[in-house]
Amino acid sequence: MRTLKLYGLLAAFAGLAVQPARAQNPFITSQFTADPTARVFGDRVYVYPSHDILARPGKGRVGWFCMEDYHVFSSANLTDWTDHGVIVTQNKVPWVKPDSYSMWAPDCVLRNGKYYFYFPSTPRDTTQGKGFRIGVAVADKPTGPFVPQPAPIAGVRGIDPNVFIDKDGQAYLYWSQGNIYGAKLKDNMLELASEPKTLGELPTKGLKEGPYLFERKGIYYLTYPHVANKTERLEYATSTSPLGPFTVKGVLMDESPTGCWTNHHSITQVKNQWYLFYHHNDLSPKFDKNRSVRIDSLSFTADGAINKVTPTLRGVGLTSAKQKIQLDRYSRLSPSGAAIAFLDTANTFQGWKTVLTGPGGWVQYNGVDFGSQKLRTATLRGTSAAGATVQIRLDHANGPIVAQVSVPKGSAWQAVKTPLLAFRPGQHALYVSLKGGANAEIDWVSFE
Numbered sequence: 503m504r505t506l507k508l509y510g511l512l513a514a515f516a517g518l519a520v521q522p523a524r525a526q527n528p529f530i531t532s533q534f535t536a537d538p539t540a541r542v543f544g545d546r547v548y549v550y551p552s553h554d555i556l557a558r559p560g561k562g563r564v565g566w567f568c569m570e571d572y573h574v575f576s577s578a579n580l581t582d583w584t585d586h587g588v589i590v591t592q593n594k595v596p597w598v599k600p601d602s603y604s605m606w607a608p609d610c611v612l613r614n615g616k617y618y619f620y621f622p623s624t625p626r627d628t629t630q631g632k633g634f635r636i637g638v639a640v641a642d643k644p645t646g647p648f649v650p651q652p653a654p655i656a657g658v659r660g661i662d663p664n665v666f667i668d669k670d671g672q673a674y675l676y677w678s679q680g681n682i683y684g685a686k687l688k689d690n691m692l693e694l695a696s697e698p699k700t701l702g703e704l705p706t707k708g709l710k711e712g713p714y715l716f717e718r719k720g721i722y723y724l725t726y727p728h729v730a731n732k733t734e735r736l737e738y739a740t741s742t743s744p745l746g747p748f749t750v751k752g753v754l755m756d757e758s759p760t761g762c763w764t765n766h767h768s769i770t771q772v773k774n775q776w777y778l779f780y781h782h783n784d785l786s787p788k789f790d791k792n793r794s795v796r797i798d799s800l801s802f803t804a805d806g807a808i809n810k811v812t813p814t815l816r817g818v819g820l821t822s823a824k825q826k827i828q829l830d831r832y833s834r835l836s837p838s839g840a841a842i843a844f845l846d847t848a849n850t851f852q853g854w855k856t857v858l859t860g861p862g863g864w865v866q867y868n869g870v871d872f873g874s875q876k877l878r879t880a881t882l883r884g885t886s887a888a889g890a891t892v893q894i895r896l897d898h899a900n901g902p903i904v905a906q907v908s909v910p911k912g913s914a915w916q917a918v919k920t921p922l923l924a925f926r927p928g929q930h931a932l933y934v935s936l937k938g939g940a941n942a943e944i945d946w947v948s949f950e
């Protein structure tokens with residue numbers, strides 16, 4: 503991670519895009535990110551999130567959401583993400599109050615060769631009323647440079663813009679302010695072409711926000727976070743037209759089990775697979791206004807209902823056996839004898855470790871690609887106070903043993919290299935367990 507940070511500084515200095523860690527969930531670990539809108543432009547997926555930072559006295563409202571700019575990230579495989587840097591910042595948008603730190607959930611769409619980036623913020627001019635407005639910035643490329651319009655969109659008050667372009671070319675803007683609203687956009691994508699309509703068939707009790715509308719097989723899905731109980735969960739309603747009337751269908755992701763109050767999402771099809779992009783406070787478990795973006799697969803029933811998505815740490819995509827495989831983003835963990843912890847609680851951006859304590863402890867990580875060329879060694883970065891033996895099998899508890907790693911006694915982290923006992927080409931799960939000793943902590947494993 504330190505190398506990545508140094509590379510990040512050098513790259514930022516040289517004006518290059520920064521390659522953050524190859525994370526699973528959360529998939530950006532170089533900064534806090536929230537409210538991810540994912541869009542496919544060409545052969546890459548672009549994610550436009552909010553950029554949470556920690557408010558300090560004199561910089562934002564302490565204890566509340568605090569955002570001053572937006573980055574865009576892109577990936578060709580949903581696993582390796584490139585940070586293209588800042589695309590819009592509060593100080594450079596003419597209508598935004600520059601010290602408001604309220605650059606909340608955005609969206610970006612492509613229309614006639616131009617990229618339109620929609621974002622909410624607090625206006626400088628409050629003579630037309632207080633509260634959020636929604637603006638647009640326009641670019642020739644998905645990574646910018648984006649040129650902000652001088653004024654926010656007339657007739658729109660609220661947050662969480664989302665734009666949907668129907669098959670007939672008509673574009674719609676959705677947003678929220680207590681209720682969820684929708685209106686047609688003019689061809690210029692900068693002005694409303696119809697009066698805002700309250701999408702009124704949705705639940706009336708509990709906050710609704712963050713609309714995201716998409717179409718599949720003639721069904722228009724309006725998806726939105728809603729506080730039905732204590733915190734937000736993701737729900738959806740369907741219609742046969744973009745502005746309704748909608749019928750409430752159900753929940754597509756339950757409330758956070760650990761209490762992150764917000765969730766905010768987008769749903770995107772990439773190469774025949776649908777994905778849910780959403781957020782959780784993985785890197786800031788004690789403060790849920792510093793969030794991190796995640797991806798999980800999403801599917802439909804034969805009659806078009808959305809199957810509820812269970813959040814995972816493993817996320818999506820394959821991990822090359824040659825990468826540093828972060829077992830702590832596990833697919834399965836033994837009910838006892840194994841735990842996940844931050845490497846450094848004072849700097850959560852360092853990531854996590856897997857702690858195996860006792861003979862019953864194991865961790866399984868699915869979707870590792872060993873390729874076809876023979877690999878000869880395994881390296882495990884670990885530590886063990888009294889020394890330990892860690893066994894790596896393929897696929898499951900009785901699968902072939904590919905390595906047995908002796909982690910020396912001591913308090914220092916060490917990368918221990920050992921010969922591979924067997925090589926199996928192709929895709930496998932890793933099943934890693936403690937074979938000897940009382941305790942081993944593992945940062946990553948890798949093969950070459």
Ligand code: FUB
Binds near residue numbers: 607711
């Ligand atoms: O990120 C700030 C706000 O939190 C968003 O606008 C909401 O959707 C919620 O995620």
